[in-house]
Amino acid sequence: MEQGAFSKTKQIIIRLISAVIGGALFMLLHIPVPWLLGPMVCMAIGTNIMKRDFVWPRAIRNSGMMIIGYTIGLSMTSSALHEMALQLPSMLLMTLLLLLFCAGVAYIVSKLSDSDYSTSLLASIPGGLTQVITLAEETKGINLAVVTVTQVTRLMIIIIITPLIVMMPIFGPSTAENSTATTIPASASVGLFPNLIIFAVIGIVLALVGAKVNFPTAFLLGPAIGTVILQLFGMEGPQLPSLLINMAQLMIGTHVGLMLKTDQISRKMRTIGLAIGSGIMLVIGGILLSILLTKLQPISRATGLLSLAPGGMDQMGIIAHEIHANLSIVSGYQLFRTFFIYFAVPPLLKLIFKSMNRKKAKQRKQYLSYHEGR
16 A cells, blocks of 8 residues: 555656656746646646556645636736626627537537537537536537547647737737736735735635535635635735746646547547647637627737637636736636536536437437338
8 A cells, every 4th residue: 555655656756847847848948838838738748658647636736726716816806896797798798609609610520520419519618627528427428538638639729829829919918908907916015924824724615615515616716716705805815926826837737738648539630630620710719709809898809818718717817817917807707608618508408419319319210110111
């Protein structure tokens, strides 16, 4: 037993060293968000070349999520929450348009691949990676390996491409927005202790309770919600050192990179090629919708793109923080889509799949009746 524990600890240390090397290399190459992208790419390459299941405890990834959740919560001041409330109609409209676009992409992929539309649709649902994979496990006839690989590939493409796009001059945050953007409030001047201890305890408790009741992305939203509540009651949360933020990015990036395993699918090149193609299409869809959003709301192109990018709220929040976009708006749109996908999409998809199965059964019955009659 001690030998097994020693072996796991050794693997974790090796993964950590590899992730640090990947992050440092990306930083030297001046690639955006290096401590997220470096470990992620490094782990993805290592996992698929060495063909081994590497150990990276979920607790480490959850710790990174809590740190990012706290950072997101700091941006949710009362004025930012009021601004988000005014944008609820836009949030609903953009979420529905994005989901419709994803449904169209899934239809195209299903026609070009061996996968049926049900599998392609679940593989194209943006964000909510854990929830979508869980739904795929519970749905009959779904190719779980295709859904997992496509979702992770799409997520990695978005995480890699989005920082490169938002760093372009055309997507740079405007001066007008930066003057009102709520990135990190004045609490940055507050010392780390003792306030940080209170924020940490509340965040951890809410994260654990949220995980117990299957709350979506509990280890991200728990600290974020706890931080918002404490701030509304007048407490000021200190800004975290950049070293801690970089560590959180490494924890999350390593986890995402290790999820991409191609040995579980047949016709790998075709499946991965379609996954990459659909991921790029979703990025293009996000860009087009972000342009529409900037016409409807007084926000920068960078904030609009990060708000609608079909990635995770933690990754988009990291990028928003790094480029000084309006973190509260980005988090608000991503959070709205997370809840919408978690609560509204699964029952809707189940109804669609039941209807499709009934239609297939009816067609099969008609086919059998026709041939029996002959």
